Amino acid sequence: MTATLAQAGGFVKPNRRVFTLEPSRVRSVFLDLVRERGQEGFYVSTIVGVDLKEEGLIRVDYFVVLLPEEETVVLRTAVPRDNPVLDSIVDIVPGALSGELETHDLLGVLFQGNPYLRRGFFVPSDVAEKGVYPLRRG
Amino acid sequence: MVDKVVELPVTIEIPVGPQHPALHEPVLLKAYVDGETVVKVEVNTGYNHRGxxxxxxxxxxxxxxxxxxxxxxxxxxxxxxxxxxxxxxxxxxxxxxxxxxxxxxxxxxxxxxxxxxxxxxxxxxxxxxxxxxxxxxxxxxxxxxxxxxxxxxxxxxxxxxxxxxxxxxxxxxxxxxxxxxxxxxxxxxxxxxxxxxxxxxxxxxxxxxxxxxxxxxxxxxxxxxxxxxxxxxxxxxxxxxxxxxxxxxxxxxxxxxxxxxxxxxxxxxxxxxxxxxxxxxxxxxxxxxxxxxxxxxxxxxxxxxxxxxxxxxxxxxxxxxxxxxxxxxxxxxxTPSFTNIVNSAFLYEGYTIADLPVILASLDPCISCMERAVITDLRTGERRTVPFTQLSRGDKAWRGRGFYLL
CATH class of the missing domain: 1.10.645.10 (Cytochrome-c3 Hydrogenase, chain B)
Structure with a gap:
């Protein structure tokens, strides 16, 4: 992976390397990961969405654990707050399913190509019907 | 002459949960069974989301x-x-x-x-x-x-x-x-x-x-x-x-x-x-x-x-x-249960209803379910799947072909 992606974003404490990438490259980076490390060479631990209201962005971090050394690295991307659309990676890494469902339901990021996305996965139906995303900043 | 058969799997939906489906998490497993065999499991969450x-x-x-x-x-x-x-x-x-x-x-x-x-x-x-x-x-x-x-x-x-x-x-x-x-x-x-x-x-x-x-x-x-x-x-x-x-x-x-x-x-x-x-x-x-x-x-x-x-x-x-x-x-x-519950429905398929709580107690899965029919071409033995919606629409392609419903 280091061959295809330069580390530019510093570290998340403690010593988790951060690689920043354009939203359009997310799929190709994960395809590269599968090609370089194989299906058993990494897993997507979690997807963290953060609403950065002042910048007008929603930051999406993929925390990936590289096996067998179990090193956690961060693949960081950001989408505009008014049009938060990203390509889904569930067909490449099925383990991303739970993270994508959650980030969609709580922050409103649309993962294109994920057929299982729905509101009300976690959020109560009355909140979901109003179109409120609870973790968006007011 | 009948040359094609529409095989509609009779699946029964069995809710397991949301109250204590073997583990403590209030989660609903919708199991679709064909006879005793589990064919699909759908996980419904959100009963315990406290924000x-x-x-x-x-x-x-x-x-x-x-x-x-x-x-x-x-x-x-x-x-x-x-x-x-x-x-x-x-x-x-x-x-x-x-x-x-x-x-x-x-x-x-x-x-x-x-x-x-x-x-x-x-x-x-x-x-x-x-x-x-x-x-x-x-x-x-x-x-x-x-x-x-x-x-x-x-x-x-x-x-x-x-x-x-x-x-x-x-x-x-x-x-x-x-x-x-x-x-x-x-x-x-x-x-x-x-x-x-x-x-x-x-x-x-x-x-x-x-x-x-x-x-x-x-x-x-x-x-x-x-x-x-x-x-x-x-x-x-x-x-x-x-x-x-x-x-x-x-x-x-x-x-x-x-x-x-x-x-x-x-x-x-x-x-x-x-x-x-x-x-x-x-x-x-x-x-x-x-x-x-x-x-x-x-x-x-x-x-x-x-x-x-x-x-x-x-x-x-x-x-x-x-x-x-x-x-x-x-x-x-x-939490580890989050991925263990939501990401693993594929594990239930093929086992029996009685195995379901056992597998659930040893971990927990999810898959979305789509009802469908399997079309078997008796001449070639070829099978393909068609969504129910297409069948129910009554497409011209399906009329007057003399299907048997299994």
């Missing part, structure tokens, strides 16, 4: 420690430990060695009682209630040990930024060691019961087999992954707290079935007992492990931390982001 991440954004860093202890009763010390360590990373603080050792003792006691609980539940699920009662009785000894250490059987509120909230006297350390030694004997006995008892082995062996590659691809964690031969353990890779000195042996098995997952838990409980005894025998004496809470920093610098802990159920991670104000900007919690 804790949002609540954390609205309270101070320190109040959040107590909110986070309430995420999960069974493993509250691991939750607070991983959150407190994230705060320590942001602050640049480090607790002393004694505090780190005491944290490990609390977390390993928790692992023993959590593994005993899930194994007891498994015994109950397969109809072996006596074993359930017996394990739960012995589990009380671990709860007592945890009470001696933290002051509470369950809700410990033991971790604090810069250390722990109670010191341990030498006399109490001896009491805990005695209890753990008693429990260790019982753990060895129960492990043998799970190996030799025909009720257990018949119901668990070969049920819910998980391949190594599927465990990794679907982010299945903890004993579930280790039961399928994946060597992952955050205690070994991150070496947080005192795990740099008290290195645990990673228990891995290759069978990948429900039985292997339960056996991994028994072996891990035995390893935990060893760690507790070893930690108690060499508790460092480098000052008080209890920080003066009045002197802890009130202001948090901007920064972010992502900490991991090996909870009883697998890798538990916290992401904490501070923007320099009194409250955290974002707290993201990813």
């Amino acid at each position: 804790i991440e949002k609540l954390c954004e609205q309270n101070t860093f320190y109040k959040d420690i107590f909110i986070i202890g309430r995420v999960c009763g069974i493993c509250n010390t691991v939750h607070t430990d991983v959150y407190v360590r994230a705060l320590e990373q942001i602050l640049g603080l480090e607790p002393n060695r004694r505090a780190k050792y005491l944290r490990v003792v609390a977390m390993e006691l928790e692992r023993i009682h959590s593994h005993m609980l899930i194994n007891a539940v498994m015994a109950e699920v397969v109809g072996f209630d006596t074993l359930f009662m017996s394990i739960m009785l012995d589990r009380e000894k671990v709860m007592k040990a945890k009470e001696i250490l933290t002051g509470a059987r369950v809700m410990a509120d033991y971790m604090m930024v810069g250390g722990v909230r109670r010191d341990l006297s030498d006399a109490d350390a001896g009491r805990i060691a005695k209890l753990v030694e008693q429990v260790r004997e019982r753990l060895t006995y129960y492990k043998r019961v799970f190996e030799e008892d025909t009720t257990i082995t018949k119901r668990l062996m070969g049920v819910g087999v998980l391949k190594r590659v599927d465990a990794v691809r679907h982010t299945l964690l903890g004993p579930v992954a280790r039961g399928s031969g994946v060597r992952i353990d955050a205690r070994v890779s991150d070496r947080y707290d005192a795990y740099d000195e008290l290195q645990p042996e990673v228990v891995v098995r290759g069978e990948g079935d429900s039985w292997a997952r339960m056996m991994v838990r028994w072996d891990e409980a035995l390893v935990s007992a060893e760690i507790v005894l070893s930690a108690l025998s060499k508790l460092p004496r480098d000052g008080s492990p209890v920080p003066d809470e009045r002197k802890l920093p009130r202001k948090f610098p901007p920064g972010e931390a992502y900490t991991r802990v090996e909870a009883p159920r697998g890798e538990l991670t916290y992401y904490v982001m501070s923007d320099g104000k009194a409250n955290p900007y974002r707290v993201k919690i990813r």
